[in-house]
Amino acid sequence: MTRKQRYQYVIEYFKKNAPDAETELIYDNPYQLLVAVILSAQCTDKRVNLTTPAIFEKFPDVASLSQTDFEELFPFIRSISYPNNKTKHLIGMAKMVMDDFKGEIPMTVEELIKLPGVGRKTANVITSVVDQQPNMAVDTHVYRVSKRIGLVPQTASTPLAVEKELIKNIPTELVHRAHHWLILHGRYICVARNPRCEVCGLRKICQYFHKLNGGIPFD
DNA sequence: ATCCCGAGGG
DNA sequence: CCCTCTGGAT
Numbered sequence: 001m002t003r004k005q006r007y008q009y010v011i012e013y014f015k016k017n018a019p020d021a022e023t024e025l026i027y028d029n030p031y032q033l034l035v036a037v038i039l040s041a042q043c044t045d046k047r048v049n050l051t052t053p054a055i056f057e058k059f060p061d062v063a064s065l066s067q068t069d070f071e072e073l074f075p076f077i078r079s080i081s082y083p084n085n086k087t088k089h090l091i092g093m094a095k096m097v098m099d100d101f102k103g104e105i106p107m108t109v110e111e112l113i114k115l116p117g118v119g120r121k122t123a124n125v126i127t128s129v130v131d132q133q134p135n136m137a138v139d140t141h142v143y144r145v146s147k148r149i150g151l152v153p154q155t156a157s158t159p160l161a162v163e164k165e166l167i168k169n170i171p172t173e174l175v176h177r178a179h180h181w182l183i184l185h186g187r188y189i190c191v192a193r194n195p196r197c198e199v200c201g202l203r204k205i206c207q208y209f210h211k212l213n214g215g216i217p218f219d
Numbered sequence: 220a221t222c223c224c225g226a227g228g229g
Numbered sequence: 230c231c232c233t234c235t236g237g238a239t
Binding site for chain 1: 221222223224225226227
Binding site: 042043044047078079080081082083084085086 | 233234235236237238
């Protein structure tokens, strides 16, 4: 099976069997989305949603967030992974937006990754969701699933390499939906440990499944 | 007990 | 490339 055929198969599958999201990050504007995504590392959306309302009430915009300090913000972040780092990142991010970007959250990947706490994955989320740019955020789910089902060569060993490969092969108009599909498939079916291959409609073309089963297809 | 929905730093 | 940060989910 060629790579192109593989993509066609996977896209057709997801078009017919789009996974449903149980929880999504809750936000009203780009500022809130940026804060939520920074907080989401190694943490469920559900838990992030539990903490953000209080943060958004106390700090309704970048300007107010830029004026707080560690002691004031930390309690809001306390129950999320890496609270020390994330508290510093949020304040640093807000200060830089005020000082270097005139209080407006920048909307290019190159500018966004200059912000503390914002790496390539976060920058791709912001630009694609807020500005509909055809960017692919490669988090651990997208990375794992893409490699398992063979959308990218096994030699693609970094998130950036996987991102380039996916962007090269997925039609621009489908990038946003494909991102969603891969995330949710990874979150609910193709989980890191003990993937639920028995309920996965992609196992027929899945290299990882075949490897787990000694190269013998399930059906 | 062990793993996990990134980023920064050495 | 490796390590660290960390609480919560399971």
